[in-house]
Amino acid sequence: MRVKRLYCNKDLYGHTYIRKGMSILKPTKLTFINGKPTLVSYDKIVRKDNDKAYNFHRNVEENDYVKFYHSTEWKHKRQEILERDYGLCQRCGMDAELVDHIIPSKDDWIDRLNNDNLQSLCRGCHKIKTKREWMKHHKGLERYMNINIVCGLPASGKTTYVKQHMTEHDLIYDYDELMQALTGLPLHQTNYDVHDYVSLFFDQMLRKLKAEQTFNNVWIIKTLPDKRIDTLLSNYHRINHIVIMTDPNVCEERLRERKERISFQKILNGFKTADFTGYRVVKNG
Numbered sequence: 001m002r003v004k005r006l007y008c009n010k011d012l013y014g015h016t017y018i019r020k021g022m023s024i025l026k027p028t029k030l031t032f033i034n035g036k037p038t039l040v041s042y043d044k045i046v047r048k049d050n051d052k053a054y055n056f057h058r059n060v061e062e063n064d065y066v067k068f069y070h071s072t073e074w075k076h077k078r079q080e081i082l083e084r085d086y087g088l089c090q091r092c093g094m095d096a097e098l099v100d101h102i103i104p105s106k107d108d109w110i111d112r113l114n115n116d117n118l119q120s121l122c123r124g125c126h127k128i129k130t131k132r133e134w135m136k137h138h139k140g141l142e143r144y145m146n147i148n149i150v151c152g153l154p155a156s157g158k159t160t161y162v163k164q165h166m167t168e169h170d171l172i173y174d175y176d177e178l179m180q181a182l183t184g185l186p187l188h189q190t191n192y193d194v195h196d197y198v199s200l201f202f203d204q205m206l207r208k209l210k211a212e213q214t215f216n217n218v219w220i221i222k223t224l225p226d227k228r229i230d231t232l233l234s235n236y237h238r239i240n241h242i243v244i245m246t247d248p249n250v251c252e253e254r255l256r257e258r259k260e261r262i263s264f265q266k267i268l269n270g271f272k273t274a275d276f277t278g279y280r281v282v283k284n285g
């Protein structure tokens, strides 16, 4: 049996050549010449075609952007959003100076006139946002953010579950805890006037989360499933659905021990009839 021997040589720049007998095989690369995939020597410069195609597409696209931002349609929309946001920057609350696409129009052309994708911003906040987007695009800072919805009866152990699974850079929305913080009332007691504020924060949070990759995890702690979360975020993030199943008697006992007076039976009835399709069941206690 004859064995062909291969030799390797390195050139000045450290590129490896494979020497087969006397002839030298240079490394190759795949490129497009007149639209056809072709193997060429790695150091051959074939850029004209690609550059032309690239420039053509870029010009067309940028033309569309310029046209869009000058359109009456956009000018009306811009005014509408500024009025909706009371002329306030949605990040810092100062006077808004412009209307921003939460998901940049270059990434999501279809949603360029969608109210849910628009927000009023001041110039300072817009600059910070644009810079962060640039970093994500150019430095690959984008991380995978999980949205975890954790449902369960009061005192079923939802908060404990989250505390056991959270990381150091998470966002936790806990309706009951927020209510307690904003009212000073004991846990699970609701002041219906404050409810609007806690919900308002929730709506704003969902809107902002669409374009966000900031956190490792977002935890949304609620008694019952909320379809709105899926409707608003499923196109943008992976959503995990978790329901903590604890014996209702155990929950009721815990609530009694904590001297929490809530209409447990009413909540339990709602819980029993709720649709937990697609939820992962975590048994507890």
Ligand SMILES: [Zn+2]
Binding pocket: 089, 090, 091, 092, 093, 094, 121, 122, 123, 124, 125, 126
């Ligand atoms: Zn601002």
